[in-house]
Amino acid sequence: MAAHAHESNTKRIWIVFGILSIITLVEVYLGIIKPESLHLEGPGTSWLNWIFIILTLAKAYGIAWVFMHLEGEKKWFRRSIVWTAVFLIIYLVTLVLIEGDYLYDTLAPLIKW
């Protein structure tokens, strides 16, 4: 892409917009109907939540790669941004969610409903 910066990418932009829209529609549809087999079971959290998270990451990829034009940047510039964010966020989220689970295990028995 980078070599053709003066060329118009309009068509590609609309295709990506179409894909992002379809993903959003699927998310909203699943969020409204909540199929029972997906909603009530799954590893860690429900299957439905895993689907939402994966679709969200797919959207993020589309926005960052095409709209923000990361695909056209030099490889190591791209990596200095993406790898830093991905590593730190995974690290933070993992620790913090484990901690949240621990807090629940510790505190929930003390609450009387």
Next chain:
Amino acid sequence: MAANMALPADNKETWNGGGIKPFGASYGKMMMWFFILSDALTFSGFLAAYGLTRFKFIDSWPIADEVFTHVPFIHGEFPMIYVAIMTFILIFSSVTMVLAVDAGHQMNKKKVTWYMFATIIGGIIFVGSQAWEWKTFIKGSYGAVKTTDGKILQFTKDGKQIALADFVTGERTDGVVQQTKKNGLWFEEGKAVPTYSVAQVINAYNANPDIQIRSELIDFSQKKKVILSREKGAEVLAKAKMVVEGADLKANEYGNTIFADFFFFITGFHGFHVLSGIVINIIIFFNVILGTYERRGHYEMVEKVGLYWHFVDLVWVFVFTFFYLV
């Protein structure tokens, strides 16, 4: 990318890092990317904190579908629809932004102008939608009761939540009035007094045998909130401390206090980003009209604000997922 970066025509190299381009990226663009990286980590921190809190109260967290159900001008319950529309507006304004950048590569001033204009309008519509969302959230639609041990009790009839006004009758009878500047200290205004008193709600509950109380506890086999029996309901209602209508930072009718706090904080912080994005877009829009970038020989500034604008969209994608979907 390097192809479209002409040297600055005005020879002012200071803000261009002296024209040195590591990784083929100009100083401004690189720094925009690293700012976005740090901002992304800030938002991650907020969303991770939200995740921790949600895991901590995993068995009693409010169910988003029951909270965000309103669409402007239409009555009834439509969970998800409104935020989905907001998501589309933002994604679409991202598209017009990227089209503006694309037109900038072709040095097409007229197209850049119109696409920037469309982007700004999209942003304004989004912020307006968010304001409406906040208004609805703050005002609330059902009302609830908060107990001395901090739990929120909602009221249901035939398994559906009903508003206090649907079964509590009459005016407040305990004589509590709102303190205003006229009837109290001239520099103070009291907190809004709820429509009904706690005693009224308890009496109405006892008088209507078909009303049941819904607790915050989630039944995991159904992923629905537990509805208490009449006897159990009367027992928990005896601990009622205050009537809650809508939401503020101290209490809300949806459930856990910190749920509303996170809502205000995270969507507010995102909304502030959108607002500043609009302001920056407007500045660049006028520069485009004035021909600043035409004279400079390239539209890289449009590309840089475009990065920021897409980032705002990117964050919303995650907020949408973790606040409304998951």
